[in-house]
Amino acid sequence: MLIFLDFDDVLFNTKKFKDAYFSLFKKRGVSRDIFDKFYYTPSDSGIDRYCPVNHVKRICKELNLNYSDFKDDVLEFVGDTSRYIFGDSVSFLNNFSKNELYLVSFSKTDFQKSKIFNSGIANHFCKIKIVNELKGDAINEIIKNNKIKYNQKNYFIDDRVEHLTDAKIKNPNLTTIFLLRKEGRYKDRKNKYCDYKVSNFNEILKIIKQKNVKKIS
Ligand SMILES: [Mg+2]
Known part of the structure; x- marks a missing residue:
């Protein structure tokens, strides 16, 4: 995953x-x-x-x-940007191993890098990718370079519907999660390319745990 x-x-x-x-x-x-x-x-x-x-x-x-x-x-x-990390972010990341987690951020600037690398959470990620375009290609590239296990589930969590849409169109097997927090700056609307719409990481954890439970046939 x-x-x-x-x-x-x-x-x-x-x-x-x-x-x-x-x-x-x-x-x-x-x-x-x-x-x-x-x-x-x-x-x-x-x-x-x-x-x-x-x-x-x-x-x-x-x-x-x-x-x-x-x-x-x-x-x-x-x-030091650590105080701006949301309260539920680290506990969510702690559920997964480093090689399962990828950060894909928009806007390739030194300022963006500072925000991310000085936030104290960079070490949770296997890779941090900063792009200047829609994120679908960057995500597919990473998936392609990983050994995909049979029936593996991959997830993409973003607050911007345009990135989720691009990624879903380019990889329909990707599970897209639209995270619309009340503190967020944008109020995008869910579309058909968003598999889920949630408002916090707890809801995401439930989705991932549920989808990854092995079905007993
Ligand atoms: Mg965002």
Whole structure:
């Protein structure tokens, strides 16, 4: 059995994290407009990425603020993101061995890597894959490289229906679980590519345990 998990709004309370992150700026008098205006670092490739150091640097220039302290504050904050892991995440992961668990996250940036690797849960996973596209291909690639046992069940848990849809279309044998937490930022709607819709990890555990019980014939 392999379990593919999304990070943001699934294992990690991204809304709470983002609110706390913004408060670091707010306490220095940075408005939401200024925060948003300088959020992405423009790039020649046309793909703008988020970089906290550049964000701070550009805001400090605009508002004439002390860069050094501000930057240190932001880097310290990003250096430990463990308090934003949902209360039921670790107990869920503890039910499985490392080689059953894969983290598949969207947005290939250093900021995303920091959030994940500084959250204290990275060592639960056999592999952490960060992608910039829909997740179906990355999941199939991992499944293909694993020795599939007869009748093996594989699961994919995400809060975004577009990723679940892509993965289910590309691999109809995959069991897709749409996790819509009340704390999540998105309110997607379940569609026919989502096998289950749940609101916490307890419900997921029940589904996985039930499906993996050997049928006595
Ligand atoms: Mg997510």
